[in-house]
Amino acid sequence: MSDTNSRKISELVKKDGNNTCADCGLPNPEWASYNIGIFICTTCAAWHRSLGSHISKVKSLRLDKWDDEQVQMIETVGNVKAKEKYEKHIPPCYRVPQAGDPPVLLEQWIRAKYERQEFIFVEKQTYICNSMEGTLMKKARAEKKYFPRKFVIADNTLKYYVKENAKEPKATVQLSELNVCLAPSKMNQDNGLQLSFMTDGSTRHIYVHHESSETIILWYAAIRNIKLNWLMVAYPNASAEELVPYLTTDFVIEGWLSKTGPNERDAYRRRWFILDDLKDAYPRGEIFLGYKDNNYNIKEGVPRGCKDHDFSFSLITPDRTYVMSAPTSDERMRWMAAIRTVLERPLRPQDNQSKMALASKRKSSRNSRQSWFSFNKDQHV
Ligand SMILES: [Zn+2]
Structure with missing residues (x-):
């Protein structure tokens, strides 16, 4: 039976x-x-x-x-x-x-x-809200320690305060300029969240976590919800589905890849690669990832005349082709999928591109669509 x-x-x-x-x-x-x-x-x-x-x-x-x-x-x-x-x-x-x-x-x-x-x-969806307040553990800038800080979302901005009763926030970020990304491996925190934004022309990352995974996802979903509401007002002709890809990006994928030069005699060298939504500090080298229609592409294998290696793939850019090899077939698939997502992501929802041209001109230097693929000799954050 x-x-x-x-x-x-x-x-x-x-x-x-x-x-x-x-x-x-x-x-x-x-x-x-x-x-x-x-x-x-x-x-x-x-x-x-x-x-x-x-x-x-x-x-x-x-x-x-x-x-x-x-x-x-x-x-x-x-x-x-x-x-x-x-x-x-x-x-x-x-x-x-x-x-x-x-x-x-x-x-x-x-x-x-x-x-x-x-x-x-649906009444249980507490992230469907316009404001939020709570304490998150924030990593100190210079050290590895985390300290409790009050975070407040209101009026399309995120603020954080050093003291519970402080009048002035330590930082104020427009939600439209903010990216949030779950970064557990980068931060070595299961419930780690990376907040990134531009300030005075350079990228700033704030790392926070909370002991409750439910709380971290609540903040993550609330920020996405408020950004979506804001985008729907800014771009009334776009549907929610069209705008969702622009809420957050998390191309924080990292790991060892072997990289070779353009000549047949060049050896494969092991490098720690990071694919991030915004450029991180002090990489040894970096590859700009543009949009696929501007001659960017990713393919399995190596170009003719180049030494092959297990699980290799080629990243084609208008300037040159980069040849890399992953440690396993699964890893190659993961890297290729992540890079392909970046290359295929247009600047704005396609149907609204012309209408948005004016707005994008004003904001072009701050657009975080363009992702960076960077590498170092060693693994470090
Ligand atoms: Zn499953």
């Missing part, structure tokens, strides 16, 4: 919708939550287990025994129906994670869906 059930389960997971993780979209799920009625990947299964079995009952498709009732529960729901229920009201500002996104994003997405059921009961 359990053989019949195993066979049934292995048939069910092949169905459209069930064949990708219900929470992050990764293909070929190996786990399931049978009370919710969904098929999920190994990473999401771990988050489901942390919710507790009163919310999600997790089982391995292959290693666990399935009884008739459990098979029936998952058969009557499945990933498509569950999505209709648990993802019914996702606000446009909410960032739905994909496989490979920062763990805090995935954790809170799963908690939002099943524990708090935020996308069923």
Whole structure:
């Protein structure tokens, strides 16, 4: 009988919708939550287990025994129906994670869906707001220590105060000039958030974290929501979906890549690469990433006449072609996808480009679309 059930389960997971993780979209799920009625990947299964079995009952498709009732529960729901229920009201500002996104994003997405059921009961979406206030731990400029600071969002600005009762903020940033990015590996903080903005012509980063992952995602989503409201007023002809790509950018991807020069005899040298939304301090070298229509491209493999290497890829720019090699095939895919996203991102929503030309002229030097790909001999922040 359990053989019949195993066979049934292995048939069910092949169905459209069930064949990708219900929470992050990764293909070929190996786990399931049978009370919710969904098929999920190994990473999401771990988050489901942390919710507790009163919310999600997790089982391995292959290693666990399935009884008739459990098979029936998952058969009557499945990933498509569950999505209709648990993802019914996702606000446009909410960032739905994909496989490979920062763990805090995935954790809170799963908690939002099943524990708090935020996308069923919209009144639970506390980030749909125009102002916010709270304490975040802020990294001191010169040292590695974090100190509690009061942060306030109001009237489309973000301010922070050194003392709770201080009258004057230490910094005031227009939300339209602010980028927020989850940067756990760069900061070595699970709930690390990088706030970036231009001040006096140079880039400034503020690093904050909070012990609660829910709080960090609340700030992240609130900033995205307020920016979206502002953009919808500024560009009334654009839809929310068109404006969402401009809310935040997080091209903070970093790791070891081997890089070679333009000649066949040049050796591959290992360098620590950082793809960031804004230029970081003191890189040894940097590659400007423009827009694909201006002769920027990324391809697997090496150009003719260049020494090949495992998992190589070429970044083509109008000036020269850069040849790099990643440590694994997955890593290459991740880097290429991240770089491609930058190259494919136009300046403004396409349909509104001409109308926005005037505004973009005024703001062109401050536009953070242009991303930098920089490298160093050593890993450091
Ligand atoms: Zn998943």
